[in-house]
Amino acid sequence: MEAAVRWSGHSNEEKSRFLLVDFADSSLFLHEVDGIKDRNVTHHRVAHLSKLPSFNAFDWSRTTPSIAALGLTTGYASIVQLSEDAPPEILTTYRVKQQRKCTSIALSRESWLAVALDKARSDVCLNVYDAGAQYGAGNARTTTSPSLHALTKNINTIAIDPCDENYFASVGSVEGPFMSLWDRRRMSNGTDASNTGAVLEFTSVVDNRLKATVSSLSFAGLQRGRLAISSSLGELKVIDMILSNETFVQQSQYAPTNPYGGIAWTSNDCVSETRVIQSPNQDIGSGKHNVKQAIAFDWMASDAHVVDQGILVLRADRSLDVVRARHTKPIACVTARQELSVAEHDMQYLKSVTASQGDARDPSPTYVSAPAETEVTRMLAPSTMQRDRCRRGYLFDSRKNAEIVRGDWQLQRLWEIVERFHSQASNSGMVYNNVDLSYIGVAGIWSENLGNIFRRTYAPHDLSFEDMVVGLNEALSIPQFDGERTDFPEHRQLCLAICGWKFTSEALETECQELIERGLYYQAIVQAVLHGEKHMALNLFRSLTRSKFIQQNGIGALLASDNLNEAQREMCLWMSADTDDLALKALLTFLEKGDWRDVMKTNYLHLGYRVALGCKYLNDTELSGFLQTETARAIRNGDLEGILLTGLGEQAMHLMQTYLTRTNDLQTAVLATAFTNPRCVDDVRWEMWKEVYFQQLQSWRCFGERARFTVQYNRMSVSREGKSMIQSPKGQITLRCVGCQGSLARTDSRYVLGKASDSSIVAAETPNAKGPAAQTGTVCLKCGRHLPRCAVCMMWLGTPENARTRTPGTTGAAAAMKGFLSFCLACGHAYHADHAMEWFGKHRECAVPGCKCACGVKSGYTVNGA
Structure with a gap:
């Protein structure tokens, strides 16, 4: 530490003072504040105190302005009496058994002195003395026996909380930015390793990506548990902690368990909030030096009821300024135009930086309390992304939706499954004997659960569910089941069809070629092997290796072998460990074990493949347990791929509820479940979701998109008889x-x-x-x-204008539109449509005198010459 700054605890509105400490010169400079305006501080020097013993640490008494504590280079700690007119006087000196550097010192209001020393094997590093009993005697004394001490490596800087002096904090050495929060009441004068009063431990209290250390530490003094920290890279951070009022934690047999392992959580002390007031200097690694980098700071005493508390910051060029730390969180919201607005006490325009300027540095101001640019982008991304999807046509076309969300594999899989459901249900393809089985998932088919049977039954019938499944298989021309012995072969075949199983070699070959075109080479090979078509898999592997799409790695020889020896199985094992391709991992696992059950226990293949494998190779009991487990997991985690199991019925609403809670993606939840609400499902949540989504569309000004949603949804919500199942909306x-x-x-x-x-x-x-x-x-x-009157011609709107002549050559839609009325939604003024086009063809602002509304810009009119 080169220098330090200490704000006087005796400052008031009439006279405010602070000390500048120069460790290199072992001197003190007393300054008085002339005025503070915004961030600028004007001050003048009052006194210069020199001839002090060489010291590395300093603290100023909060109760007696003439008392200071010095941590000497020899390891001793001294209590010194300061005076503006006389040389300093040493009142008390505290010695140590083994001389070493004193790294930090702190003096409390009750005159408890905490001294931190360089670590040593044979001596403690943190001592606490009762200094009031020593220098209060009035004569110089020397002592070596501390009242309390502890074994710790966090001895670089010490700070005591003025609001509760039982607590003090100490930070680590150059090994890393570690910090401990201590409770003096839990400390003792023992020397065993179990003696510790630390109530909180921080392993990285500042940004340590560039090997930073803590340079300064200070408690606020106005709020209990509020601590500020600065790093060697100029970072300034504020930590708010909740501290217990009890000396010891009351042990309880009902203490909450720790989900991360270890003992139960029983501590009453915790961190409530962490805020970065000033970001670290990012140019340290490049050898550059920032003269405005913060090297020291101290809190400024102020009224506890004000909005924010000042922090006096000392920069590398020895300049001083003030930054603010709010007592409460600022109010922020996102406008309908995706603009982030923050309600602050004092804001000013700094500069405008656009992406085209190519500035490599962070365009945000250097000393403004604001999140990083990437964090703001991350917070605004979901809402912006949903708006962009909406404007690109994200609606009820599943194929188009899958193309819009390309890159998000979970949403892409969802719309692929919904498209399969929709194609199977088209032209009453899933209706048999007046019973509608469309949009039912694999779990519903296997458990024979129709859901709301009254909405799916069109006429009375006496057929069992098994009879309906058999009839559907015959109607869909699904072949006989060939796989594990089962009592429900027709159920399994229908479930395989829902999973997208290819029952013919031609369909399988087409599917594999589509996967190859998408770059999923090994997944195409796995698809062929999964269907039992090894010869097709070998042909695909041969063509892909010849085309240099994949490397020749011996997979072909393993595929061609009916039985693998021990060396080949070991090769499959290490090849699977070395590759990152999940499809290749699944293929090698199958070749090694020879059983698809082992592949199903992993997550190498997505849920659709694993469900198909279960329907093909598990017995009835195993399949029931597998489907129940995976369905419950999908609903609990909000896994969109679980729609394959739940379908778009009642269970899908529970799954979407979890997904909505996890991601806030209301848009997808509404669009996906609209296919069955209210045709097959009667759930009040969907109507609520739809109304909230409509409000989002209104805030995005997507009026046309909302109208298209309403029209297409009304067309889908039609019964088999052609009657609308929803109430006609009011005009x-x-x-x-x-x-x-x-x-x-x-x-x-x-x-x-x-x-x-x-x-x-x-x-x-x-x-x-x-x-x-x-x-x-x-x-x-x-x-x-x-x-209203027309703002241009001042005639009443709706009045026939026989004298108005049409533009020669204007016919069709353009001529018809000239007879309509035009209103500005911003200012409310009205025009004849042709008058508006003529006016805003030359002007940007409203035609009404005194109205500064930019109607032409908002309405999209083109101004000549603009």
């Missing part, structure tokens, strides 16, 4: 009078804001609604109020 777009909110339609006097109108709102007849004005449509038939 959402209606021209209404701004005076009485009544509809402007002549024949529509029944609804006002979607509700039945009463006589007090809709008048039967008004004087202004009579005569020619009422016939032209320029006044409201209910309250007699006029329509």
Whole structure:
């Protein structure tokens, strides 16, 4: 440590002072603050204290301004009396058995002195003395017996909490940024290794990616448990801790267990919040030096009721400034335009940095309390991504959805499964004898669970579930089951069809070629082997090695062998350990063990392959247990691939609820479950999800996308008889009078804001609604109020303009649109459509005098010459 700064605990509004400590010169500089404005501090020197013994550590008494504690280079600790007019006087000196460097020192309000020394094998490193009893006697004394001590390596810097002086913190040496929080009440004067008063241990209290160490440490003094730390890289961090009021933790037989192993959590002390006030200097590794890097700091005394507390920071160039640490968290929100707004007490414009500038450094201001740029991007990404997907057509087309979410394998697998469900259910493909089995998952087919049978049954019937499965297999031309001996072969075949199993060699070859085109070479080989087509797998391997897509690694010889010897099995084992391709790992595991059951115990293949393997090679009891376990796991974890097991029925709603809680992806949850709500499922959660999603669409200004959602969803929600299963929505777009909110339609006097109108709102007849004005449509038939005037021609909107001439050559849709009305949703002013086009073809702002609304920019009109 080169220098330090200490704020006077006796400062007030009239006189504020602080000390600058120069360890190289062993001198102190007393300064008085003239004024503080924003971050700038003006001050002048009051006194210069020199002729002090050489010291490495310093602390200033909070109760007596003339008392200071010095940690000497010899390892001794001295209590010194300071004076502006006289030389310093040593009151008490504390010696140690083995001389070594004193690394840190701290003096409490109750005159307890904590001294940290370099580590030694034969002596303790942390001593606590009762200094009040020593220097209070009035004569110089020397002592060697500490009141308390502990064995620890964290002796680099010590700080005592003024709000509760039972607690003090110490940080580690150059080995790493370790920190311990101590409770003096738990310490003793024993020398055994079990003697420890540490209540919290931190293994990396600052950013240690560039081998940083802690340079300064200080408690706030206004809030119990609030601690600030600075590192050798200039990082400034604030840690808020919750400290127990009890000396010892009350042991309880009902103490919570520790899910990470070890003993139960019984401590009442914990960390509540950690904030980075100033980010570390990222140029240290490149040899550059930042003269504005923080090297020391101290908290400034202020009113505990203010919004934030100041921290006096000493920079590398010996300049001083003030940064703020808030007592409460700032309020932040994301606007409809995806702008992050933060409510702060004092904000100012710094600079604008765009991505095109190519600045390699972080564009955020250096000394602003803000999260890193990558963290803000991560927080804003989900909402922005869902909005972009919506505008790209993320709706009910499963194939298009899978293409939009390409790169997110979980969402991609979801839409592949939904597409398979949808193609099987098209043209009543899953309806047999007036019973609809569409969108039922593998678990539902195997357990014969239809879900809401009343919504899936169109007419009375007396067939069993097994009869319906047999009839469906015949209708879908599914061949006989060939696999493990079972009592339910038809169930297994239907489950395999739901999994996407290929029952013909031509379909299997087509599937393998599609996988090869997607770059999934070993997965194509596994697909062939899984179907029992080894010759097809060998042909694929031969063509891929000749085309240099995969390397010749001996897999072909292993595939061609019916039985592997011990050396070949060992080769499969080490090849599986060396590769990162999960499909190749699964293939090598099968070749080594010779049983697909061993492959199913791993996660090398995704759930669809493992379920198909279970239907093919497990007996009935094993298959039932496997499906129940995987279904429960998928619902518990919110695994979207579990839709293959649950289908899109009632269990899918539970799965989507967990997925929604985990990811906040309401968009996918609504779109995927819309295929069966309300046709097959009656769940009130879906209506709530849909309404919230509509609100999101409104905030994104995706009005067209919302309309397409409504239209396509209404087309899907139709019964087998062609009747709509949802209530007709009330009119959402209606021209209404701004005076009485009544509809402007002549024949529509029944609804006002979607509700039945009463006589007090809709008048039967008004004087202004009579005569020619009422016939032209320029006044409201209910309250007699006029329509707005055109901001350009000042005529009432809706008035026929016989004198207006059409532009020569304008025909069709362009000519028809000129007769419509145009309103600005921002300022509310109205235009004739052709007048708006003419005006905003030359101007950007509204035509109404005094209105500065940029209607032309918001409406998308093109300004000539712009």
